[in-house]
Amino acid sequence: MPGFFLDHLEGERALIREDAGHIVKTLRRGEGDRVFAFDGLGNRLECEIVRADRREVDLRVLSAVPAGTEPRVSVTLYQGLTKAPRMELVIQKCVELGIGAIVPVVFSRCEVRDLGTERLGRYRKIAREAAKQCGRAVIPRIGEAIPFSELLQARECLICPYEEAEGYGLYRGLLDRAGRGRYGIVVGPEGGMTREEAHSLREAGGGIVTLGPRILRTETAGMAVLSAMLCVYGEME
Missing domain, CATH: 3.40.1280.10 (SPOUT methyltransferase, trefoil knot domain)
Known part of the structure; x- marks a missing residue:
């Protein structure tokens, strides 16, 4: 499954807004489903959807690990x-x-x-x-x-x-x-x-x-x- 960039992250709660429509309408993900997201700082997060509509997806962060995709230079x-x-x-x-x-x-x-x-x-x-x-x-x-x-x-x-x-x-x-x-x-x-x-x-x-x-x-x-x-x-x- 593709990863998405978070629009907001605070503690264990996160929001996706820009890709919300794609997650809900195209991928048909909803409450209880898991998605992978990136925090924009180099980390890959596994998240559970708490609430979702086409404007906003509310997430609970389950785990975070370095993505390992960025150059060292x-x-x-x-x-x-x-x-x-x-x-x-x-x-x-x-x-x-x-x-x-x-x-x-x-x-x-x-x-x-x-x-x-x-x-x-x-x-x-x-x-x-x-x-x-x-x-x-x-x-x-x-x-x-x-x-x-x-x-x-x-x-x-x-x-x-x-x-x-x-x-x-x-x-x-x-x-x-x-x-x-x-x-x-x-x-x-x-x-x-x-x-x-x-x-x-x-x-x-x-x-x-x-x-x-x-x-x-x-x-x-x-x-x-x-x-x-x-x-x-x-x-x-």
Whole structure:
């Protein structure tokens, strides 16, 4: 049976609201039935339904154990803000792969320069659905858009794929930065980052790396780096 994210948890009592209709109408679960849920903090809970209707499912928590589905390394994707269909694809697939957070960044060449409240809400819903679909116990954070200057203050160890980088590949860059614990992947927008932006990232301590002779789309680059990072750091075994 699939797991659901709790909307409220206090002691041994919990509530599910967003997926209540699906639980009651589609799965036909009701009082006395058991379901599995995630608390959003990495734990998997076995619960008994106390009361249920299409608006709200009231639960009693029977047991809780670590879900064991989250990577040991924390990775944030700093994604150049791009058009909605591409951002949605990035969010969905990176959540499936194991990203910890996604923060849109406004680079000089961004065609889209603003992220409205409605669109941000949609992106967060996509992240929630992707996390539920792939069995994750944490919903990755989708942050508000930040200017490039704020990205330079990031505290993570940054890996920055750049199409004009030469002689320093992703694999070597990952090996040189193994064991840092917290990482950030920086991906430019559709038009790429400027040389000045790449230089600023390097000056801030970012690792400017090449992904080889092929130029990847902005929506592909982050997935490629994240997959390689999790593989090299032993998270795909």
